[in-house]
Structure formats: structure tokens, C-alpha cells
Amino acid sequence: MSERLSAGGWGTWERAGLGLLAAAVCSASAISACGGEDHSANNAGGEGAASPGVYEPPSEGPEPAADTNEAADEAPSVAAADIPTDANFKVAFIGDTASGEDFRTVLQLVKREAAQLVVVQGDLTYDGEAPPEWFSAIDAEINTAQTKIPYFVSKGNHDSGWSQIGSGLKSRMATWNIPSENNDPTKKNYSVVYKGLKIVMVSDSETSPSRATYVKDRLANDAHIWKICSWHKNQRATNVGPKSDEMGWTIYENCRAQGAIVAQGHSHTYSRSKTVTNDQSQTIDSSCNSAFDLCVAPGKHFFFDSSLGGHDMRPLNTTVASKPYWGSTYASSFGALFITFHVDGDPRKARGYFKTVDNVIIDPPASSGKTSFTITRAP
Numbered sequence: 001m002s003e004r005l006s007a008g009g010w011g012t013w014e015r016a017g018l019g020l021l022a023a024a025v026c027s028a029s030a031i032s033a034c035g036g037e038d039h040s041a042n043n044a045g046g047e048g049a050a051s052p053g054v055y056e057p058p059s060e061g062p063e064p065a066a067d068t069n070e071a072a073d074e075a076p077s078v079a080a081a082d083i084p085t086d087a088n089f090k091v092a093f094i095g096d097t098a099s100g101e102d103f104r105t106v107l108q109l110v111k112r113e114a115a116q117l118v119v120v121q122g123d124l125t126y127d128g129e130a131p132p133e134w135f136s137a138i139d140a141e142i143n144t145a146q147t148k149i150p151y152f153v154s155k156g157n158h159d160s161g162w163s164q165i166g167s168g169l170k171s172r173m174a175t176w177n178i179p180s181e182n183n184d185p186t187k188k189n190y191s192v193v194y195k196g197l198k199i200v201m202v203s204d205s206e207t208s209p210s211r212a213t214y215v216k217d218r219l220a221n222d223a224h225i226w227k228i229c230s231w232h233k234n235q236r237a238t239n240v241g242p243k244s245d246e247m248g249w250t251i252y253e254n255c256r257a258q259g260a261i262v263a264q265g266h267s268h269t270y271s272r273s274k275t276v277t278n279d280q281s282q283t284i285d286s287s288c289n290s291a292f293d294l295c296v297a298p299g300k301h302f303f304f305d306s307s308l309g310g311h312d313m314r315p316l317n318t319t320v321a322s323k324p325y326w327g328s329t330y331a332s333s334f335g336a337l338f339i340t341f342h343v344d345g346d347p348r349k350a351r352g353y354f355k356t357v358d359n360v361i362i363d364p365p366a367s368s369g370k371t372s373f374t375i376t377r378a379p
Contacts, residue, residue, distance in 0.1 A: 077220040078258060078298040080379055084225050084347035085196035090114060090340040094309035095121030095232065095265025096156070099134040103310030105357045106334050107141035110149065113338055113355065117194060118142065118149055121265030122156025122204060122232030124165065126311055131164040143172070150176045154201040155188050156232040156265060162188065182218060189214045197341060198224040200260070202251070204232040212251040219258040225348055225377050226296075226341050227260035234264050237282055239305045240321040240329045241267025241314040252279035252303065259296050259377065262303035268314040269331040270354055271321070272304040272363060272373075279303065282325040291327040292364050297378035302327070306337040306354065327373065328363035330354065335362070339375070350375040 092115040097103040110118055124134040142149040153169055155162050166186035173180065173192075181198075183190035188203035189211060200218045202211040209217075215229055233246040243266050255262050256279055275285040275295045288295035294302050313331055321329045335356035343349050351372040354363035364370040 079221040079223040081223060081225045081259065081377065082379075083196060083223045085341040087342045087345070087347075088340055089116060089195050089197065089342055090338060091117045091119060091197065093119050093121065093263050093304070093306045093337040093339070095305075095307035096123040096268050096311050097134070097309035098126045098311035099124065099129050099137040100310065102334055102357075104137055104141055106308075106310050106336055107138060109336060109355065109357050109359075111142060111147060112359075113336075115149060115336075115338060117197070118151040119199060119228065119230055119263060120151060120153040120309070121230055121263055121305075121307060122154045123158045123265060123307075123311070124153065124156065125161060126158050131161045131168060134165075135168050148176070150178060150194065152192055152194075152199060152201060152230075153185065154230045154232050154265070155203045157204045159204075162186075191218045193224065196224060196226070198222055198227040198260075199230055200228070201230045212248065212254050215251055215260075216254040219255065219260055222258065226350065227255075227258060228263055229255040229260045230263045232265045234266050234305060235279075237320065237323070238262075238264060238271075238273075238279070238303050239267035239269065240271040240316050240326070241269040241305070241307075241331070242317060243267045249280040256301045257299060259298045259301055261296060261301055261375075264303065264305040265307040265309075267305050268307050268312050269316060269329070270304075270306055270308050270335070270337070270363070271329045272327045272337070272352075272354070273302045273325050274327045275300055275302055276325060282323065284325050292368060292370055292373040294327070294373060294375045295378065296375055302375075304337060308334045309336070310334055328354065328365070330362045332356075333358060333360075333362075337363075348377040350377070 092110045092113065094106060097120065125131060138151060142151070153165065159165055163186065169185035178192065178194055181191045181193050189201065189207055191200045200215050202214055219227060231247065234243045235245050235247055235249065252262060274291055275288045277283050277285045277300050285295060285300050316329060316331045333356040335354055337352060337354045339350055339352040341350045343351050351374055353361050353372045355361050361371060364373055
């Protein structure tokens with residue numbers, strides 16, 4: 001199959017300051033599809049401000065019971081989104097990689113597709129693997145003198161050596177001249193802005209302040225057009241593999257309130273939702289209900305799980321996979337989700353697709369007649 005959606009050249013590592021403000025706005029049709037939203041149910045919980053550091057739990061003990069979607073006392077603070085990403089900024093999302101040959105095959109796909117950033121949703125080390133093995137594998141493919149593709153990682157439950165992983169990420173980010181926006185990878189919860197894309201990453205286990213509060217504080221009044229919430233674990237309804245409720249709904253709703261896309265791993269499958277206006281009830285946006293034309297705005301977003309990164313594939317849970325809120329589900333080959341932001345000269349437009357290591361696009365499927373799904377961001 002021919003290559004599709006190749007991104008433009010590298011551009012600068014990071015724009016000075018916050019970057020140029022986008023002059024373009026949504027088209028009339030996009031605003032109609034993505035715009036006005038009733039936010040009465042969007043003020044998800046999580047109180048208090050994040051401290052400069054994050055408490056490190058002494059052990060990776062059992063997960064706390066999943067929380068409910070508690071409403072905050074005040075409406076969320078939402079800034080006008082006007083800080084764009086670089087044009088044609090292409091990002092690969094993967095998870096559950098290990099450090100073997102299948103992972104390196106996925107990274108070779110990432111290079112072929114000309115991605116400019118890799119965001120990993122956790123679980124780098126399995127079965128006695130050590131962090132240096134993972135760094136050796138990824139650096140050999142995408143962090144060489146010939147190929148420099150930065151990568152950020154959210155901690156997974158198999159990443160027991162996070163102190164070493166976090167330190168390795170921190171030193172590489174310094175080499176790439178990419179500063180953390182808040183905390184750094186050693187703290188497990190940290191945030192970064194790269195080429196105008198805001199990414200908030202949280203740990204696989206609960207922290208204090210809570211992960212939901214950390215996300216809420218990092219996104220409040222944030223003016224970036226495109227925002228990503230990245231973590232490893234799931235809720236039962238947000239993955240089509242075998243995983244159960246482990247994150248709680250508040251953190252999802254806090255991301256939705258700010259129009260941030262949710263990236264997950266953990267299930268060893270691939271799934272992407274349609275546009276939803278409530279995560280806990282998986283309510284499909286009636287004004288933007290297409291499987292392949294998505295809308296993002298304060299109060300609406302989509303979530304995905306891209307965890308076919310190189311270690312193990314799990315069968316689909318057919319009961320969950322048949323739910324109407326899914327735009328695409330898959331579990332048959334390793335691969336990556338690619339999203340290119342700021343396309344067609346429009347800073348509020350993006351395109352995405354999931355491609356296997358065999359160069360087959362499965363989201364959207366061939367039966368759709370499409371080669372990518374679109375995402376439109378309203379103010």
C-alpha cells in the first residue's frame with residue numbers, strides 16, 4: 001500500500017515562547033458541528049491546586065476503587081484555544097511495547113510514516129527486561145544521528161524501574177532541548193508543550209494530589225488548540241480488550257471539559273471512540289456523530305487505546321467492541337495510531353489513521369472509502 005499522509009519537514013525544535021497565535025478559525029460548518037455545548041454536566045471533580053512536586057507512593061499497591069463522576073462546585077476554567085501546533089505536525093501513539101523485535105518493527109513503521117513525535121502510553125519493560133534495554137531499542141531506531149524523533153512516555157504498571165526510565169527521559173529531553181512545562185518525567189505526573197501540542201501525562205497508579213486534579217490544573221485556562229491527556233490504564237468501557245475499571249471517570253471528564261483528547265494503553269488492542277459529550281455514559285454527540293469525522297471542543301472529545309506497540313495482542317471483548325460509541329476497533333496486528341495536526345492550512349483541523357506494520361490502514365477500514373478520519377477543533 002502506498003504511503004499516506006506524510007508530514008512535512010522537521011521545522012524548528014520548539015517555537016520561542018508560546019508561539020504565534022493562529023489567525024484562522026473554524027469554518028462555519030465546523031463551528032456548527034463542534035460548537036455550542038451544554039456544560040452543565042462538564043464540571044468534573046477534583047479540587048485544589050497541584051503542588052510543585054508529586055508524592056511518590058512507596059509501592060505499586062492495589063488500585064483504589066474507581067471513583068464516580070463527581071461534579072465540581074465551580075464551572076471549569078476554559079481559555080479560548082488559539083495557540084496552534086506547527087503545520088502538518090504528525091504524532092505516533094503507541095503503548096505496551098516491550099523492547100524486542102516487534103517493537104522495533106513498529107518504530108520502523110513510525111519512521112516510514114514520517115512521524116515527528118512518539119507518545120508512548122506505558123509498559124516498556126516486561127518479563128525481567130530492564131530500562132536500558134528499552135532505551136537501546138528505541139534509540140537505535142529513532143534517536144540516531146540520522147533520525148531524531150523525540151518521545152514522551154506515561155508510566156505503565158510493568159514499568160517498575162521508573163526511577164531509571166524517568167531519569168533517562170529527562171536527560172534525553174534536555175538533549176533535545178525540550179523543557180517540561182510542569183514537573184519532569186521522574187515525577188510520573190508531568191506535562192510538556194512540543195511544537196504547540198500540549199500533552200499531560202499521569203502515572204498508572206494514584207498520586208497525591210490526585211491524577212484527576214493534576215490534569216485539571218494543567219489544562220485550566222490553557223490556550224493551546226490541541227491538547228492530549230496520556231495515561232496507561234483504562235475504564236472497562238474505554239477499551240475493547242480485557243481491562244477493567246482502573247482510572248475512575250473524573251479524570252476523563254476533566255480532560256473532556258477542556259477539549260483534550262484521551263490517549264490510553266494497557267489493553268493490547270486498538271480502539272477509538274466517536275465524539276462523546278459524556279465519558280461515563282459514553283454519550284455520542286448528536287451534532288457530530290460520524291465514526292470518521294470527529295469534533296473536539298470544551299465539553300466534547302474522543303478517547304482511544306493504541307496499545308499494539310510490540311508486546312502481545314489480546315482478543316477483542318465482543319460485548320464491549322459492539323457498543324455504538326466506537327468509531328473503530330481492532331486486535332490483529334501490531335501498529336500505531338498517527339494523528340497529523342494543523343492540516344490543509346487550518347490550525348483547527350487534524351487527520352488520523354491507524355496503520356499496521358504490514359502497511360495496512362485499518363482505521364478507517366477500506367470499506368469506508370476513506371484513508372483517514374478527520375478531527376475539527378472548535379474554539
